[in-house]
Amino acid sequence: MTAQLIDGVALSRQLRAALRERVAALNGRGCRPGLAVILVGDDPASQVYVRNKVKACAEVGIHSVLQTHPASLTEQALLQHIDALNADPAIHGILVQLPLPPHIDAQRVIEAIAPDKDVDGFHVANAGALMVGQPGFRPCTPYGCMKMLEHIGCALRGKHAVVIGRSNIVGKPMAMLLLQAHATVTICHSATAELAHHTRQADVLVAAVGRPALVTADMVKPGAVVIDVGMNRDATGKLCGDVDFEGVRQVASWITPVPGGVGPMTITMLLTNTVEAAERRLTTPSF
Numbered sequence: 518m519t520a521q522l523i524d525g526v527a528l529s530r531q532l533r534a535a536l537r538e539r540v541a542a543l544n545g546r547g548c549r550p551g552l553a554v555i556l557v558g559d560d561p562a563s564q565v566y567v568r569n570k571v572k573a574c575a576e577v578g579i580h581s582v583l584q585t586h587p588a589s590l591t592e593q594a595l596l597q598h599i600d601a602l603n604a605d606p607a608i609h610g611i612l613v614q615l616p617l618p619p620h621i622d623a624q625r626v627i628e629a630i631a632p633d634k635d636v637d638g639f640h641v642a643n644a645g646a647l648m649v650g651q652p653g654f655r656p657c658t659p660y661g662c663m664k665m666l667e668h669i670g671c672a673l674r675g676k677h678a679v680v681i682g683r684s685n686i687v688g689k690p691m692a693m694l695l696l697q698a699h700a701t702v703t704i705c706h707s708a709t710a711e712l713a714h715h716t717r718q719a720d721v722l723v724a725a726v727g728r729p730a731l732v733t734a735d736m737v738k739p740g741a742v743v744i745d746v747g748m749n750r751d752a753t754g755k756l757c758g759d760v761d762f763e764g765v766r767q768v769a770s771w772i773t774p775v776p777g778g779v780g781p782m783t784i785t786m787l788l789t790n791t792v793e794a795a796e797r798r799l800t801t802p803s804f
């Protein structure tokens with residue numbers, strides 16, 4: 518078998534076209550959705566990601582404000598910038614690019630963002646809403662993975678989904694979304710014994726670790742759907758995921774490429790959450 522590709526660029530193009538219409542409808546009601554992106558320090562990878570996010574906003578008509586600060590910025594100063602954005606009616610979404618410099622407590626910064634502007638879905642209020650099945654912002658990467666599964670018509674009810682990775686921003690929310698879709702979910706991590714034993718059971722396998730070629734063909738059940746969240750550089754400096762793409766595509770039924778898979782979808786779901794934040798404020802003025 519040779520797997521079919523789940524094209525995150527093509528799906529993003531479709532979803533972003535629909536978002537443009539929602540932005541036009543908001544404009545007609547006198548609202549211009551706005552996203553603030555805060556970058557602290559000069560990590561080159563973060564600079565690229567942040568620039569891509571700002572470009573994507575322009576593409577769908579979202580107004581974006583990029584704040585860049587030196588790595589020496591104090592936590593207190595960062596919290597003050599967030600307070601100002603929380604109070605700014607032109608801003609519907611706030612994203613603080615991670616990782617932050619080590620002298621800043623990232624969790625404290627995330628909790629300072631108003632939950633109704635937390636378009637990353639990282640605030641404990643949004644994480645809790647996901648856990649108990651209430652509406653709230655879903656973290657963009659897992660949300661984008663779910664959109665890809667939906668797009669290929671993957672019926673999750675009763676399927677065995679295995680997630681490798683348990684971070685608060687990818688693995689854990691991914692597992693919760695799969696559970697909400699009635700999959701049977703296994704979460705693996707660095708202390709998991711016999712990783713391959715678990716992954717071989719997976720009808721849907723999600724890799725979110727950060728290790729090139731962690732998932733090899735012998736670890737994949739024939740016909741499985743494989744979602745590769747990893748963003749790594751291989752020995753030659755080329756961008757690659759956590760999945761040995763050439764090997765695994767011989768076994769899987771569907772597979773996401775890196776680049777061109779989950780990455781673009783993450784940005785698309787950030788745009789989606791920002792448009793939704795603006796729509797919510799119009800329909801719920803107290804919001």
Ligand SMILES: NC(=O)C1=CN([C@@H]2O[C@H](COP(=O)(O)OP(=O)(O)OC[C@H]3O[C@@H](n4cnc5c(N)ncnc54)[C@H](OP(=O)(O)O)[C@@H]3O)[C@@H](O)[C@H]2O)C=CC1
Binds near residue numbers: 706712728746
């Ligand atoms: N495409 C996109 O849009 C995005 C991509 N990413 C990428 O996804 C990957 C994961 O990101 P993130 O969740 O933030 O990373 P973290 O480093 O926060 O988490 C990695 C997880 O992988 C687990 N792990 C590490 N080694 C192994 C192993 N050998 N076997 C099984 N599990 C292991 C860790 O276990 P433990 O908890 O025990 O330490 C941890 O739970 C990275 O490559 C990142 O760059 C991230 C965000 C967005």
Ligand SMILES: Nc1nc(=O)c2c([nH]1)NC[C@@H]1CN(c3ccc(C(=O)N[C@@H](CCC(=O)O)C(=O)O)cc3)C=[N+]21
Binds near residue numbers: 658748
């Ligand atoms: N507050 C916060 N929110 C995030 O969502 C967040 C973050 N911090 N910190 C870093 C991670 C990583 N992340 C990516 C988003 C898009 C691509 C992406 O578009 N990737 C392209 C390739 C980009 C390239 O060429 O380098 C692709 O896969 O095709 C990658 C990674 C969001 N993150």
Ligand SMILES: [Mg+2]
């Ligand atoms: Mg990370």
